[in-house]
Amino acid sequence: MDDADQRLISMLRHDARASLSDLAIGLGMSRTTVRARIERLRASGAIVGFTVVLRGDAARDPVRGLMMLGIEGRGTDRILRQLNGLSAVRATHTTNGRWDVIVEIGTETLEELDKVLAQIRRFEGIAQSETSLLLNTWKSGA
Template sequence: MDCRVGSVKMTGTTGEKTTKTMDDTDRAIIAQLGQDARMSVAVLARRLKLARSTVQARLERLESSGAIAGYTLRLGEAARVTRIRATCMLTIEPRAQPAILARLRAMPAVERVHTTSGRVDLLLQLGCASTTELDEVLDRIGNLPGVRSSESLVHLSTKLDRAL
């Protein structure tokens, strides 16, 4: 896992905002939580050989600074098997992005949207209940005003997922 984070705004004990670089301990905490976000502070402290109060204070600081935005769950393959996943790559007209993004946000099947620096402008992650639904969603996306072209890739299986 790559947790390269430069300077982050941290809140000190008196509430003042300071800029502090994450250290190895902060990165170790994030790495452990990346493996199991449900890990208790006591277990985390024991694994890192730190005082529980130290780990608690660092977690609070990482959360308040935005370095840790929240804790979530990742669905396993057994839970995802009922969803057909696909990636859709869009090339769009200049200045059409805001309108396209607004329309994509209204589509429940669109799970993620990334801007890119490559040959395509937007990279979409889709999740649908059936191939029929996926086909309909792809048609709707391809027909959006401002979309020049689209290409889709259906996910067959996930071999590695290190997403945090």
Template sequence: MDALDRRIIASLQRDGRMSVTDLADEIGLSPTPCARRIARLEAEGIIRGYGARIDQNAVGLPVSVFIWVELETQSKEAVDAFERAVRGFDRVMECHLMTGSRDILLRVVAADLADFDRFLEERLMRVPGIRALRSSFALRTMVARAALPVA
């Protein structure tokens, strides 16, 4: 990946709907080589897809909860089973396998406290192999970036 690829990625992170012509003008290439570079970046999995960034408050999911999960065992099978289970939960926005005393960190969205309670009782607490859960509610998001610092 060279400097032009990084500039393409940086521009597309700012505006994924940008036309190839506008992108080519912005980075100083003609459209055909620019399109070829984009196709290569997509084929190599560097660009994994395109999508809209949605305001979670505007769609009625203003509550963000971070949940530390401690598993009963940290075997590959237990971690894989947990991962399979939470992949099916649309409220789980992120799931990270962590180092340290707690095994997994989740970021979950909810409409309100009652909605979060239903998610816990009806979904997460029914996943086998969980030893302990600890939740923290985000009061406000101070920094949230979708764009990686590639340029």
């Protein structure tokens, strides 16, 4: 993937419905070249799809948080299965550093979030946790 592909992807992230003509002008290349690059990126798996974000999607989960977990022993796979089974869990990420897993959580109220956090803290193998509320999201990869 070269610099032109990176710039094309950046433009598509900003507006996935941009016309080939607008993309071509922005990149300083022909429409045919832009179309070929998009098809090549799709064929290679670099671009796996396009999506639409609805107003209702953006308003979902008025209370959101990130929960960082420290896991003792070798229970990570079991804990990930448990986490991914919870309806309030939006994503789980394994990581390095101080925390083993970061969990994205979304609920309707603070009380619901508190219940989910308490439930997760009771999972066998959770050694420590820290939670931060998300106040605002400027750019989402969704």
